[in-house]
Amino acid sequence: MKRAATAKFLLSLVGPIALIVLLSMPIGPLSGGLGIIQPVGGIFDVGRGLDQQSDQRIVIPGIDSEITIIIDEWGIPHIYAESVFDAFTGLGYMQAKDRLFQMVMQTYLAAGRISEVVGERAVTTDMFHRSVGLRKSAVETFEWYLENENTSTDVAYALEANRGLTHGVNAFINSMTSANMPIEFKLLGYTPDPWQEVNSFIWAKYMTWGLSGAIRDLDRLILRTKLNNDTMYHEILPSVWPYTVPIVQEQYNLSIDDYPYAPGGWPAVLQSDSVVVEEDIGDLLVQPEYEPLLKVFEEVTRVFGDQEYVGSNSWAVNGDKSASGGALLANDPHLSLQAPSLWYEAQIVIPGLLNVQGGTLPGTPGVLIGHTANIAWGMTNMGADFVDLFVEEINPSNASEYRYGDEWLPFNVVEEPIKVKGGDVVDFSVNWSIHGPCIDGILGDTYGLANIAMNWTGNGVTHEMLALGLLNRADTLEDYFDALYWWDGPPHNFIYADTEGNIAVTVAGKMPVRSGYSGKYPVSGSDPNVGMIGFIPYAYNPRAVNPVSGYIQTANQLSIDPDEIGYKILGPQDEGYRARRINEWLAGASSVTAEDLMVLQADVVDIPARIIIPYVLDAWDAAGNGDSDVQEIIDILEQWDFSMETNLTAPTIWVYLLDSIKQNIFDELTRADVSLRYAFTPVLEWILKENISYYLDDKSTQKPESMNDILVAALQSASATIRSELGNSTADWIYGLHHTIVIDHLADMTSIGNEAHRGSIYTVNVAGGWQVKHGPSRRMVVDFGTTSKFYTVYPGGQSQVMFSKHWDDLFDLWFDYDPTTKHYSYTEEYFISTATKFAADYGGSGAIEYTIIMMPKEGTL
Helix, strand or coil: CHHHHHHHHHHHHHHHHHHHHHHCCCCCCCCCCHHHHCCCCCHHHCCCCCCCCCCEEEECCCCCCCEEEEEECCCCEEEECCCHHHHHHHHHHHHHHHHHHHHHHHHHHHHCCCHHHHCHHHHHHHHHHHHHCHHHHHHHHHHHHHHHCCCCHHHHHHHHHHHHHHHHHHHHHHHCCCCCCCHHHHHHCCCCCCCCCHHHHHHHHHHHHHCCCCCHHHHHHHHHHHHCCHHHHHHHCCCCCCCCCCCECCCCCCCCCCCCCEHHHECECCHHHCCCCCCCCCCCCCCCCHHHHHHHHHHHHHHHCCCCCCEEEEEEECCCCECCCCCEEEEEEEEECEECCCCEEEEEEECCCEEEEEEECCCCCCEEEEECCCEEEEEEECCCCCEEEEECCEECCEEEEEEECCEEEECEEEECCECCCCCCCECCEEEEECCEEEHHHHHCCCCCCCCEEEEECCCCCCCHHHHHHHHHCCCCHHHHHHHHCCCCCCCEEEEEEECCCCEEEEEECCCEEEECCCCCCCEECCCCCCEEEEECCHHHCCEEECCCCCEEEECCCCCECHHHHCCCCCCCCCCCHHHHHHHHHHHCCCCECHHHHHHHHCCCECHHHHHHHHHHHHHHHHHCCCCHHHHHHHHHHHCCCCECCCCCCHHHHHHHHHHHHHHHHCHHHHHCCCCHHHCCHHHHHHHHHHCCHHHHCCCCCCCCCCHHHHHHHHHHHHHHHHHHHHCCCHHHHCHHHCCEEEEEECCCCCEEEEEECCCCCCCCCCCCCCEECEEECCEEEEEECCCEEEEEECCCCCCCCCCCCCCCHHHHHHHCCECCCCECCCEECCCCCCHHHHHHHHCCCCCEEEEEEEECCCCCC
């Protein structure tokens, strides 16, 4: 596409010059020195080796036999090998070749070691990750695998795959020259250490942590305390959002005899054994450290995007609703959009054992979202809360102890010295209680001794990598159930379809059964009878299989009606508007095709706008107000179809109007010094539909206001704000002038996008905020029709090299909406079972960019 080609050409000219200028400025961690501008060995030879486009034969000592890697036209490797070790050696080498800077930085981030690379500016971030304990838990998990390797072939497979990946990464690191070293390392003056096997476990822990619900206990406590009105609190933050459509409409239990334990073999608790109460916080005051602690957590966890926006979509359709009679599946996980992408596409083939393709996470051995020959699966975050805070009582006579029942127990003090590039080692330690790490140590001694312990279901040993190895080799519904039994980190919704026509969804992961507390607020850690006493049996996890509706949809909303499952699952989850749109679309569809699912993935109908604007129009009609400025807005809204398209003015008006309505209706929040981010749209919908006079009345006036009064006032306020900020000309209100997408480079060296973008926070094609930096991180559509077809795309490219054609070629497909087809573009995967067939079918067609042959030693070809 011409636009992309022009941008790349300009970047190739400006990029090196801009970098040279940056190096002369004291603005941060750029420390490569002037040596990097030399013609050989500096930045000018970057890409000569990394953007390789010719066939290669390389020696990789330690592999068993020849490995063939075919790189297709999109830079996606198709890896063919004879053993697990060799296959994942190929994957590790390709991940490192295309994404080494990303792999190193994300692992150092999770392990709390970023300061070693960029200096003291990262010390707080490192303290945070040391406090959470991700590396500690990863080491414990890795040791569990080593201990069980000889007694489980599936554990042995997972370790062998990881050893192969490690071998391949180090093979690339050992072969690095100036030509193929990532430019970011040159700028930082840093050479990466050898890759370690535990690194994959560290990154896996970080991904699950980032999607675990953060520390909502503090959020709820602060909100409840400030409101000082429990009736209002429960209306503002209900346990279940109004009008939500749960994922599981027909619960499907597995046999408790076949699966007697919770996921991962953890203790299962029958509902009759649990006692869950909601604490009466009474006179409990918000401790001075709660808000600073919450702020630190929110800032550091933004790598996954604002929690307000993080989400995903998935749906599956069976043969009764599809045109072909086969099952269909679609998935688009919503995460922070970054360059390079979180995802790295690959196919891995071992004859008779493995043939899997899809999205891998660089630095991990396996496909997280994708398909085999017979099944496909996608993921959405469950969105529930699996992080509880316990306030430990410190022994006044011995600060190294805390109360648990009638005893004073010693904290387990874990020393976490932080090495700082160009500086001294920063001494830091973390107190661990029986409930977990005391996370407030990050605040130093400003608020006293660290005593807020985090009980996270992902801490300690978990088995996600075992689950992934099984899922990558699965071919049946039963295989899928068996694989997800081992997914025992924080839960996700795994949607499923297969060549037999089955569709399913399983909420995989261990869900706690709490006793003596609700998990909503921090509680005292001194009572041994208060805590997580076990988990829901895997057999009873929320699950649907082949429902009578003919479809399943998930969009981070409530997994299941609590009355249907008999267990308390702490939420609330997503507000549910994407789910409602998907549900109405699928319920009314028939003869569905893969292209129809692409259209749905691109859908930008804003459901709240469709619900709320008619109330506004009715209020204006009833008011008889002659305000010409407002009437101009009304005329636009009356003609709008509620689609958040970039060439329209109505979407811009709607964003301003919704904000104005919330300001006018939720004055109770602002008077209590509560942010309007707690003014949730489903609650607003409930207030309007039920005409809840308490909220519709403006408490600052003596005369009670009606719904019409409030909505007209909101209209007038929105009109004034729009004209003040954007001007009086409606030509300046066009949505695409203000709503743009920006995907930043991990080191802020450049960006992708910077163009008008369709959608909103509530649309299926999610695009929250004015400057969109989070959304569909990967789109996938699977068609198990007469011939299986697989379509994928993500916003970026396979290569980390900004001057490579594979830096952003996939973004062009992901971004360019076709108004004729009414969807975005995709790649159709080359899912070929052998390298010989791939070459025979596509040799000379342009589908094969180049081939790498890996040999165990010289002369083996």
